[in-house]
Amino acid sequence: MEERVYRLLMAIPHGRVVTYGQIAACLGNPRLSRVVGNILHKNPDGDRYPCYKVVDRHGCLAAHYAFGGLEAQRARLEREGIAVEDGRVDLGRFGWCPPPDAF
DNA sequence: TAGATGACTCACA
């Protein structure tokens, strides 16, 4: 399970973000959104996976981001060309729909 | 093995 999340993270296209719900849905159960958050929180390899590309369903950046805070997350997102406004991103433009049957 | 936890989400006032 955990591994599937990580693989999905690495499959996120450059310059795109995904929501917890989408990851959860891709895993087979939309209600796993919370679990997804848990896994990222306990992520042992913070610099290894693009966990900063994961936002909640409103596009809000993780409030409890563990690596450098919102600033660091925002910086990484913008570095990929993702506009971060008021602590959030425009899911309509930068959101990514994961392949439903992948992973 | 059982209980607690939470980077979520939804419904309702």
Next chain:
DNA sequence: ATGTGAGCCATCT
């Protein structure tokens, strides 16, 4: 629009 309360379920203790 904002705040509160309740489900959800893989991990961690």
